[in-house]
Amino acid sequence: xxxxxxxTQPVGLVGHSVGATVAARAVRKLTRIVxxxxxxxxxxxxxxxxSGLATAFDGPDEYRxxxxxxxxxxxxxxxxxxxxxxxxxxxxxxxxxxxxxxRIGRGxxxxxxxxGLGEAYRALPVPSLYYWSRANTPPQTQEYIQTxxxxxxxxxxxxxxxxxxxxxxxxxxxAFFQPRALATLALGRLELGWRGLATDSAAGAPLCRRxxxxxxxxxxxxxxxxxxG
Numbered sequence: 001x002x003x004x005x006x007x008t009q010p011v012g013l014v015g016h017s018v019g020a021t022v023a024a025r026a027v028r029k030l031t032r033i034v035x036x037x038x039x040x041x042x043x044x045x046x047x048x049x050x051s052g053l054a055t056a057f058d059g060p061d062e063y064r065x066x067x068x069x070x071x072x073x074x075x076x077x078x079x080x081x082x083x084x085x086x087x088x089x090x091x092x093x094x095x096x097x098x099x100x101x102x103r104i105g106r107g108x109x110x111x112x113x114x115x116g117l118g119e120a121y122r123a124l125p126v127p128s129l130y131y132w133s134r135a136n137t138p139p140q141t142q143e144y145i146q147t148x149x150x151x152x153x154x155x156x157x158x159x160x161x162x163x164x165x166x167x168x169x170x171x172x173x174x175a176f177f178q179p180r181a182l183a184t185l186a187l188g189r190l191e192l193g194w195r196g197l198a199t200d201s202a203a204g205a206p207l208c209r210r211x212x213x214x215x216x217x218x219x220x221x222x223x224x225x226x227x228x229g
Contacts, residue, residue: 013035024036045109046138047138084164135158
């Protein structure tokens with residue numbers, strides 16, 4: 001699909017939650033990848049607080065039934081700003097394959113042992129940015145981000161910022177990828193052909209702030225420059 005739709009352009013990947021771990025694997029299989037934008041992707045075992053529940057069930061149907069009940073309760077008790085995303089998640093779960101949900105959940109839990117997903121993320125051969133909120137990120141993962149100095153942007157809100165704060169999320173994605181697109185063009189390595197990353201400056205500053213974990217050197221605006229190499 002990448003080769004068909006972007007045959008010569010640089011490619012940036014954006015992944016959310018467990019999907020970010022899939023994107024991280026794709027980085028190693030695809031060419032022309034210039035970066036990964038991870039929206040609260042799994043790093044530690046604590047991140048599998050929903051998907052990891054699959055390990056407690058012997059079959060897929062029981063797991064999906066439990067997951068639907070749990071997400072429904074979360075949606076019914078959430079504030080209006082977060083309930084829409086939860087109901088959309090509930091609807092997606094209701095039509096998803098129980099077998100796929102169960103296997104993905106068990107796989108995510110297994111891969112998360114000993115912070116295996118975090119190790120894989122840190123070993124990525126391309127620049128990456130972790131987009132997260134303290135409201136959703138377990139303390140264990142917050143400590144992991146700090147300990148290893150992961151490049152990150154902290155936002156305020158729920159686990160689905162692309163639904164709750166679409167413009168701010170789009171701004172953050174564009175801010176991450178644009179310098180790499182320009183650097184790629186300057187190096188003359190690839191044809192510039194970014195799609196869907198335009199940002200409206202009139203929309204105002206994004207509802208997020210950059211954070212500087214321990215171990216970062218002086219830089220500009222809380223961001224660290226990473227050469228494309």
